[in-house]
Structure formats: C-alpha cells, structure tokens
Amino acid sequence: MDKNLIIGIDPGVKTGIAVYSKKEKKLLELHTVRIHRAFEIVTDMGAHIEMVRIEDARQRKWLGSGDAEAKKQGAGSVKRDCKIWEDFLQDKAIPFQMTSPGKVKTKISTGYFKALTGWQGVTSNHARDAAMLVWGF
Incomplete structure (x- = not known):
C-alpha cells in the first residue's frame, strides 16, 4: 500500500482538514467539517496516510485580545479536541505530529492561498489553516 498522504487538521467546532499528496505534490482535498466527520475521513484514508499533522492548541502561549473569558472557554474546548485527536490516532496506530500554532503560517487570505x-475551490479559514500544516511537505 502506497503511504504518501499527509493530512492536516485544524481542530475546533469547525474542523479544517486537508489532504496532501507527497507523490503528486498537491492538495487533493480540503474540508471544513464537524469532528466526527473528520475522524471518518482519516479512518477512510488510513491505509494511505504517511502522517497526520495537527495544530495543537495545547502548545499555544497566548490568546490575543478581546473577551478573555470567552477565549479561555473556546481554547479549552479546542485543547480537549487536540487530546481526542491524539488518543484517536494512537488507537488507530496512525503516525502523527502535534504542531505548535506558532510554527505554522496560518490565517492567510483566500487570494494568497x-x-x-x-x-x-472554495475554502474556509479552517481548511486553509489545515492546508498550511501540510503544504509542500
């Protein structure tokens, strides 16, 4: 089985997922879905996955400005999603890398992307963030 896919995951209520082919050197799929659908996509591609890269909110050192309490609650939810992803990938024996948000260029415009x-195709900021985890890998 040819394992040449790198999957990028931007966890959250709207989970961004990107599928990149190392062989073809291009993005094959971009999605913005709920977490359970993202698990299904990864499971369906499992035999072809070389690695999954996840933007790990647990490694984030800042929350930015704005409503601090709301941001803490949202960050806590995404951190829990990161732990769920880690557990899921370990259970499925799929190689993965938890990536610090500061090490990936995210929040890029549609035009630049x-x-x-x-x-x-049409993209969301979540799908673009997931794609940046794997682009050019």
Whole structure:
C-alpha cells in the first residue's frame, strides 16, 4: 500500500482538514467539517496516510485580545479536541505530529492561498489553516 498522504487538521467546532499528496505534490482535498466527520475521513484514508499533522492548541502561549473569558472557554474546548485527536490516532496506530500554532503560517487570505497552492475551490479559514500544516511537505 502506497503511504504518501499527509493530512492536516485544524481542530475546533469547525474542523479544517486537508489532504496532501507527497507523490503528486498537491492538495487533493480540503474540508471544513464537524469532528466526527473528520475522524471518518482519516479512518477512510488510513491505509494511505504517511502522517497526520495537527495544530495543537495545547502548545499555544497566548490568546490575543478581546473577551478573555470567552477565549479561555473556546481554547479549552479546542485543547480537549487536540487530546481526542491524539488518543484517536494512537488507537488507530496512525503516525502523527502535534504542531505548535506558532510554527505554522496560518490565517492567510483566500487570494494568497490560491496563489500559493493553486487550489481554486472554495475554502474556509479552517481548511486553509489545515492546508498550511501540510503544504509542500
């Protein structure tokens, strides 16, 4: 079985998922889905996955400005999602890497993303963030 897929995951209520082919050097799929659907996508591709890269909110050192209490609650939820992803991938014996948010260029515009990747489909910021975890891997 050819294991050449790198999957990027941006956890959250709206989970971004990107599928990158190392062989073809391009993005194959981008999705914004609920967490259970993201688990299904990863499970379905399991035999072809070389690695899953997850933006790990537990490694975030800042929350930014704004409503501090709301951000803490949201961050706590995403941190729990990161732990669920870690447990899921360990249980499935799928290689993974928990990646610090500061080590990935995220929050890029649609125009820049299209110019960089050549992806012409509709994207959300969650899907673009997931794609940046795997782009050019």
